Amino acid sequence: MLVTPEGIALPVNIATRGSRLGALILDFLILIIAINLIELAIMLVAGGLIEKAVEAADDAVSGAAEFLIVLRIIAGFAIWYGYFLIQELGPRSATLGKRIVGIRVAARGGGRLTPEAIIARNLMRDIEIFYPLVFFFVTLFSRVAGMDMGGFIFAALIWFLIFLAFPFFNKDAMRAGDVIAGTWVVDAPRTRLARALSAQGAAASEGTSSVTGARYEFGEEELAVYGEHELQTLEKLLRDGQEEALAAVHEAICRKIGWDPGAGDERAFLEAFYAQLRARLEGGMRFGVRKPDKFS
Template sequence: MNAEQLDIKTPEYVSLQFQSAGLGSRAAAFIIDQIILLIVNILIIIGLLFMINGTFMDFFSADMPSYLIAGAIILIFIIRWAYFFAFEYFSGGSTLGKKMVGIRVIQENGHSITLLSSLLRNLLRIIDSLPMNYLVGMLMIFFHSKHKRLGDLVAGTIVVHERRKKKMKLTPIEKEIQKRGLSRENLVLNDYDLRRFNEKDWKLMKTYSNRFLQLSVDDRILLTRQVAEIVSPKLGMPVEDKGYEELENLLLVLYLLLKDEWEFEL
C-alpha cells in the first residue's frame, strides 16, 4: 500500500502535511532493527558463555545453570523493548532502522513523540506481534487508513516519512545570524535538552528574533539580558558573566534550534 498524504492540524492551528509510512517501509525498518538486535543478542550469549566456561569452544557442552538462562532471557527481552523505547523517545522518533529507511514516529498532532506515548506503543508490541511474526500488527498497518498498528492507536502516534526541508529565502534575522557566522552547531542540545523548552519558550524566542533588528542598541541589550535570564535555567548555564554580544549570539542560535522543533512547513 503506497504512502498517503496526511493533513494534520496542530493545537497551534498550523496545517502540516506528511506522508504516512506504509507496510513496506515499516517492515524494512523493522527488519534492520531486528538484525541489529540479533547481533546484540548473540554478543550477550557469547559473553555469558565466556563468563561460565572461559571459552567459546564449549558452546554445545556448556552446562549452564537454569537461573543464568532465565537471566539471559530476561536481559534480552529488556534490551529488545528498551531499544525501541529509548531510540524513539531520545532520537526524535527514529530507531536505527527507521533512520536508514527515512521514517519516524510522531504524535497525531504533529509534535514529537512523548515519553508516555513511546512507553505505550512499545509495551503493546507484545500484542501486535501475536500470534507470530507480527501478524496482528502487519494486518492492522495494511488495512488501517493511516497505517496504524494497535500500539499507534492506543498511544496516539503515527509513523511518517521524513519531510525534506524546502529551501526558502532567508528572513532578515536569518541574514543577521548568517552575517555573524552563527549556526545550529554553536549550541549543542540533544533531544532531551530540547524537550525542556515548550511552546511558551518558542513564542518568547520568536518574539525576541522579530524585534531584534527593530530595537535600538540600548533596548536590545536590555531585552537580551531579560530573555537570557528566562531561558538560562533550561540551558543549564549562567548568564551573569557573559557579555551582551555573547548573549545575543546564544539566543539567536537557540532561536534556530527551537525553530526546527516548533515551526512547521505549511
C-alpha cells in the first residue's frame, strides 16, 4: 500500500525483478544505438579530422579536431546520464525501456519524485552495474593479453555479484540505488478509458431496444425520482453486466416509477433510463441545480 501525503492509501504492485532486468537491457540497447548514431554523425561531419588527430597525437591538434573530440565526449556524457534523468523526472517517471515492459519509478513516501532522488538512484547504477563490469572486462582482457592482474578480476566479479544480489534480499526488490534515493519500481499497466455508456446500446439509439424494438421514453416526473448517486450506481451495474443484478434494479426502478414493461429486455430499459436521467441531471447542472441523490 502506498500512502500519499494527503493520507490516501493506494494499492500498488511491486515490479518483478525480471521486468526490471528486461527494462535495463532495453534501455542499454537504446543508449548504445543512440551513442553510435551520434558518433557516426560527428564522423561524417568531421571528415578525417579526428583520425588525423589520433594519428598525430604527439603533434599539435588543430582547433577543429579538438572541438570535435570535446563535442564527442560531451554528447556521450549527456546521452548516458540525460537519458535516465530526463525521462524519469517526466510525468511518466519511466524510461523507454520501462514503458515497454510496463513499469515506472515511484517515491516510497508517496510524494513527487525529486531531482535529488532521480540523480542519486542513477549515479548509483554506475557503481552497481557498469563500473564493476568495465573493471571486470578490462582486467579479463589484460589477463588474456599476458598481463599479471593478480586478484583484480575476482574483486571486480565479487563487486558486481554483491550489488546484483541486493534486490533478492528485500521484499520490495529494491536495488542499492532505490534504498539510497527512497524510491521503488512499481507496475504501470496500460489502461484504456471505458466507452461512454451513452454511446452504446439503447442509450445511443434514442431509447430503442435492439432486441424487442421497443422504445423507452421517460417523463420529467419519472426521471425526477433519482439523483447523481443513483446514476453512478446504475452506470457501475451496467458496466459490470451481471444479469441478476440488472434484473433486480430493473424491477426496483419499474416499481418506483410505476411501469410494467415486462421481462426479457432489462438491459435496454436500463440503458435508456441511464441516458435520459444523465441528460436531465447534466441539464440541471448547467443552470446551477443539482440533485445529489433521491432524497434531495
